[in-house]
Amino acid sequence: MGSVLALSSSPGHQNWPFSPDPPPSHWDRRDGRLPNPGSFHSLHRSCKDVFPQQIEGVKMILNKTLSSFFKVSHTLHLSAVSPSYYRFHVEHLQSDDYSKDKDAPALIGEMDSSGSLNAHALLHLNERVRARTVFQTQQSQFVTWQFETEYRGNDFTAAVTVANPDVPRESVILVAHFLQSVSSGLVLGGELVYHRGRAEEGGILTLAGQYSRPNWVATLNAGKGGAHASYYHRANKQIQVGVEFEASTRTQETTTSFGYQMELPEANMVFRGMINSRCIIGGVLEKRLTPLPATLIMGAFVNHRGDKLQVGLGINVG
Amino acid sequence: MNDHASLSVSCVFNVDSQLTLSHPLTSPSRMGSVLAASSPNPPPPTSGGAASGLTVPPGFGMPPVIPSSGEASGQEQEDDSRLPNPGTFDECHRKCKEVFPMQMEGVRLFVNKGLSNHFQVNHTLLLSTTGDSTYRFGATYVGTKQMGPAEFFPVMVGDIDNSGSLNAQIIHQIANGVRSKLAFQTQQQKFVNWQCDAEFKGEDYTATVTIGNPDVLVGSGIVVTHYLQSITPALALGGELVYHSRPGEEGTVMSLAGRYTGSNYIATLTLGSAGAHASYYHKANEQLQVGVELEASTRMQDTSVSFGYQLDVPKANLLFKGSVDSNWVVGATLEKKLLPLPLSLVLCTFLNHQKNKFQCGFGVTIG
Numbered sequence: 001m002g003s004v005l006a007l008s009s010s011p012g013h014q015n016w017p018f019s020p021d022p023p024p025s026h027w028d029r030r031d032g033r034l035p036n037p038g039s040f041h042s043l044h045r046s047c048k049d050v051f052p053q054q055i056e057g058v059k060m061i062l063n064k065t066l067s068s069f070f071k072v073s074h075t076l077h078l079s080a081v082s083p084s085y086y087r088f089h090v091e092h093l094q095s096d097d098y099s100k101d102k103d104a105p106a107l108i109g110e111m112d113s114s115g116s117l118n119a120h121a122l123l124h125l126n127e128r129v130r131a132r133t134v135f136q137t138q139q140s141q142f143v144t145w146q147f148e149t150e151y152r153g154n155d156f157t158a159a160v161t162v163a164n165p166d167v168p169r170e171s172v173i174l175v176a177h178f179l180q181s182v183s184s185g186l187v188l189g190g191e192l193v194y195h196r197g198r199a200e201e202g203g204i205l206t207l208a209g210q211y212s213r214p215n216w217v218a219t220l221n222a223g224k225g226g227a228h229a230s231y232y233h234r235a236n237k238q239i240q241v242g243v244e245f246e247a248s249t250r251t252q253e254t255t256t257s258f259g260y261q262m263e264l265p266e267a268n269m270v271f272r273g274m275i276n277s278r279c280i281i282g283g284v285l286e287k288r289l290t291p292l293p294a295t296l297i298m299g300a301f302v303n304h305r306g307d308k309l310q311v312g313l314g315i316n317v318g
Numbered sequence: 319m320n321d322h323a324s325l326s327v328s329c330v331f332n333v334d335s336q337l338t339l340s341h342p343l344t345s346p347s348r349m350g351s352v353l354a355a356s357s358p359n360p361p362p363p364t365s366g367g368a369a370s371g372l373t374v375p376p377g378f379g380m381p382p383v384i385p386s387s388g389e390a391s392g393q394e395q396e397d398d399s400r401l402p403n404p405g406t407f408d409e410c411h412r413k414c415k416e417v418f419p420m421q422m423e424g425v426r427l428f429v430n431k432g433l434s435n436h437f438q439v440n441h442t443l444l445l446s447t448t449g450d451s452t453y454r455f456g457a458t459y460v461g462t463k464q465m466g467p468a469e470f471f472p473v474m475v476g477d478i479d480n481s482g483s484l485n486a487q488i489i490h491q492i493a494n495g496v497r498s499k500l501a502f503q504t505q506q507q508k509f510v511n512w513q514c515d516a517e518f519k520g521e522d523y524t525a526t527v528t529i530g531n532p533d534v535l536v537g538s539g540i541v542v543t544h545y546l547q548s549i550t551p552a553l554a555l556g557g558e559l560v561y562h563s564r565p566g567e568e569g570t571v572m573s574l575a576g577r578y579t580g581s582n583y584i585a586t587l588t589l590g591s592a593g594a595h596a597s598y599y600h601k602a603n604e605q606l607q608v609g610v611e612l613e614a615s616t617r618m619q620d621t622s623v624s625f626g627y628q629l630d631v632p633k634a635n636l637l638f639k640g641s642v643d644s645n646w647v648v649g650a651t652l653e654k655k656l657l658p659l660p661l662s663l664v665l666c667t668f669l670n671h672q673k674n675k676f677q678c679g680f681g682v683t684i685g
Contacts, residue, residue, distance in 0.1 A: 058667055058678050078669065080447070080676045298665075298680055300425050302445065309447045311425055313665060313678055 055312030419651035426681030
C-alpha cells in the first residue's frame with residue numbers, strides 16, 4: 001500500500017552503509033526455531049537499497065545529535081526544477097537503534113518551509129505489539145493520517161492498518177498484512193487491501209513470497225493490482241547487485257531495473273548505479289571526507305528517451 | 319609528473335562580444351608552454367575545452383594575440399630606465415576576469431592526452447541539463463621555431479564539435495617582435511568568423527591591427543587597431559579604434575584605455591562610445607585574490623558591478639572562486655586535484671536570485 005511519503009532519513013539508505021551490523025538477519029537462526037520474518041514493507045528493502053536515489057540540485061544536510069535520544073537535522077535544498085526548500089527534522093528516540101524491541105516511544109517530525117508536516121509516532125506497547133501513527137500534510141491540508149498495529153509472533157508477523165478514515169465522507173482504507181516463516185529461508189504471506197469510498201468499495205489481495213539464502217534474496221509479490229519481483233545478490237564484500245521487475249495492471253506498464261552498489265571502505269566511497277527499461281541511467285557517488293565529519297554526494301540521472309539530464313550535489317555534515 | 323604536456327585551451331565569449339583565447343599554463347613540460355598567461359602567478363589549473371556556445375554575437379569579435387610574459391618580465395629586469403612592454407590591449411582586464419568563476423552546468427568530462435612533444439589532443443564530453451549534449455575534439459600542434467625560453471612557433475589549435483562547428487587558430491611569429499594570427503570559426507558548415515591580425519611588440523609599446531570578416535564580394539569588413547604605450551613603469555595608456563563597414567553603412571568606435579599597476583594591485587579603465595569598463599584586481603596574499611569590475615554599456619543601456627574572489631590552497635590542492643553580481647547572481651566554483659591520479663574535479667553552482675534560477679554542474683578533467 002505504501003503511499004506514505006518517505007521520511008528524509010528513513011533507515012537503510014541514508015545510514016552510512018558501513019555499519020558494524022551484519023546484513024539482514026533473515027537467515028540467522030535462533031536456537032533452531034524459525035525467525036521472525038520482519039514487516040511486510042521491508043520485503044523488497046534489501047534490493048531497493050542497492051539502487052541510487054534520484055538526486056537533483058544542491059542539498060545540504062546538517063545533522064546534530066543533541067543528546068542520546070534527541071536528534072535534529074536541517075536540510076537546505078536548492079533546485080532548478082522544483083521549488084527550493086528548507087526542512088527541519090527532529091527525532092526523539094530512546095536509543096539510536098530503534099529497530100531493537102524496547103518499550104519506548106519514538107517520535108519523528110519533519111517540517112517544511114512551505115508548511116508541510118510529516119509526523120511519525122512509533123510506540124512499543126509490549127514486546128510483541130507495536131503501534132504506529134503517521135500524519136502527513138501538504139501545506140495546510142492533511143493528505144495522510146493512518147494508524148497501524150503490528151503483532152510480531154515467534155515466526156510470523158501480522159499487521160492491520162487503518163488509513164485515512166474519514167467519517168463524514170464515509171471513506172477508509174483498511175490494509176491487513178500477514179507474513180509467516182515457512183522454513184528457514186522461505187517466507188510466505190499476503191496483503192489484503194479494502195478501500196471504501198462514498199460511491200465505491202473494493203478489495204485487492206496480493207500474495208507475497210520471499211526466499212533467502214546467505215548471499216541472495218528473491219522476493220515476489222503477485223496480485224490483481226500487479227506484480228513486483230526483486231532479486232538481491234551479494235557478490236562479495238564490495239559488490240551488491242539488485243534486479244527488480246514491476247508490473248502494474250492499473251497503469252498497464254512494466255519496468256525492469258538493474259542496479260549495483262560498490263563499496264570501497266579504504267577509499268571511504270560508495271557508488272550506486274542503475275539502468276532501467278525506461279532508458280534511465282543513473283549513478284550516485286558518496287564519499288566520506290575524512291577527517292571532517294562530512295559526506296559528499298554527487299549524482300547524475302539521464303533519461304535517454306526524453307533526453308533529460310539531472311545533476312545533483314549534496315553534502316551531509318554530522 | 320606527466321611525460322606529455324597538459325595544455326588547456328578555452329574559448330570564452332564575454333559581454334563585450336570579444337573572443338578571448340587563453341592558454342593557461344597548467345604544468346611545465348619538455349614541450350614548453352607556448353602561450354603563458356600574462357599573470358605573474360601560476361594560473362589556476364582550470365579545465366580547458368571550448369566551454370561556451372558557438373554563436374558569434376553581433377558586433378566586433380576580436381581574438382587578441384597572446385603576449386609572451388617571458389619577454390615582458392625579461393625586459394623589466396634588464397634596465398630600470400627602460401619602460402617595460404605593456405602587454406596587449408585585450409589583456410588589460412584579463413587579470414581581474416580570471417578571478418571570477420566560470421559558469422558551468424551539467425556534467426563535463428575532459429580528457430587531455432599528449433601524443434608527443436609537439437602534439438596534443440583533447441576530448442570533451444558535455445552532458446547538458448538545459449541544452450544539447452555535445453562531444454568536442456580538439457588538437458594542438460606546436461612547432462619547432464623557438465623564440466623564447468618556453469615558446470615555440472607556429473602554434474595551431476583547432477577543435478570540432480559533433481555538429482560540425484569548427485574553431486581553428488594559427489599563430490606564428492613572423493619576425494622579431496611581429497606576431498601574426500589567423501582564426502576561423504564556423505557554426506556547423508557556415509563560416510561566422512574569419513580574421514587575421516598582426517601584432518607589433520616594441521620595447522615599450524604594443525600595436526595590433528586586426529582585419530575581421532573581410533568579405534570582398536559583399537563589401538563588408540571590420541578593421542580594429544589597438545595601441546598600448548607604457549608611460550611610466552606603472553602606467554600604460556592606449557586606445558582602440560574599430561572601423562566597420564557594410565554596404566550602406568559604415569562607422570567607427572573609439573575607446574581609450576588606461577592601466578595602473580601597483581605593488582599588488584592593477585587598476586584598469588576602458589572608456590569609449592560603446593561604454594565603460596573598469597576593473598580592479600588586488601592580490602591580498604599568497605592565497606587570496608580579489609577582483610571588482612564595473613561594466614556599463616551604452617548599447618544595452620545597463621550597468622553591472624561584480625565582485626569576485628579566488629582562494630588558492632595549494633596544500634589541499636584546492637581552488638575556490640566565488641562571485642557576487644549586481645544582477646543578483648551568486649556563484650561559486652570549487653576545483654580540486656585528486657592526487658595521485660591525474661584527475662581534477664570541478665564543482666560549480668550559480669544562483670540567480672532575481673529570476674529564481676539555479677544551475678549546478680560538475681566536471682572531471684583527466685590528464
